Amino acid sequence: QVQLVESGGGLVQPGGSLRLSCAASGIMTRITTMGWYRQAPGKQRELVARITNGGNTNYAESVKGRFTISMNNAKNTVYLQMNSLKPEDTAVYYCNVNSAWWGQGTQVTVSS
Numbered sequence: 001q002v003q004l005v006e007s008g009g010g011l012v013q014p015g016g017s018l019r020l021s022c023a024a025s026g027i028m029t030r031i032t033t034m035g036w037y038r039q040a041p042g043k044q045r046e047l048v049a050r051i052t053n054g055g056n057t058n059y060a061e062s063v064k065g066r067f068t069i070s071m072n073n074a075k076n077t078v079y080l081q082m083n084s085l086k087p088e089d090t091a092v093y094y095c096n097v098n099s100a101w102w103g104q105g106t107q108v109t110v111s112s
Helices: none
Strands: 003-007 010-012 018-025 033-039 046-052 057-059 067-072 077-082 091-097 106-110
Touching: 003 091, 018 033, 018 091, 018 106, 033 067, 033 077, 046 067, 046 077, 057 067
Parallel strands: 010 106
Antiparallel strands: 003 018, 018 077, 033 046, 033 091, 046 057, 067 077, 091 106
8 A cells, every 4th residue: 555654744934944754655666756746725736846766856946946855765755845935835735756646745834
C-alpha cells in the first residue's frame, strides 16, 4: 500500500519559515520525481517545486529564491524549505511522487 506522509505545516507570521517533509513508502517502482503542489481556496492546484532523483529542480516563479526543495533518495523523502513566507503562500500543500501518487495535504497559513 502506497503511503505519503506529510508533516511540517502550520501557522506562521509573514516573513517566517517552515519546513515541509514527505516520506513515501510502499512504492514498488523506481521513484524518479518528487514534488510539492499547493491549492488555495477557490484556486486550482499548482506546482510549487519539483525535483528528480538526479537532483534537477524546477520552481514556480512565485517561490524562486524563497523556497528550496531537496530529496533524500535513500529515505524516499522530499523536503520543502520555505523562507520569507507571504500571506499569498497560504494553501494546502500536497506531496506528489512520479506524477502518480498524492499525499493527504498539509495546511500552511501565513498570517499576522
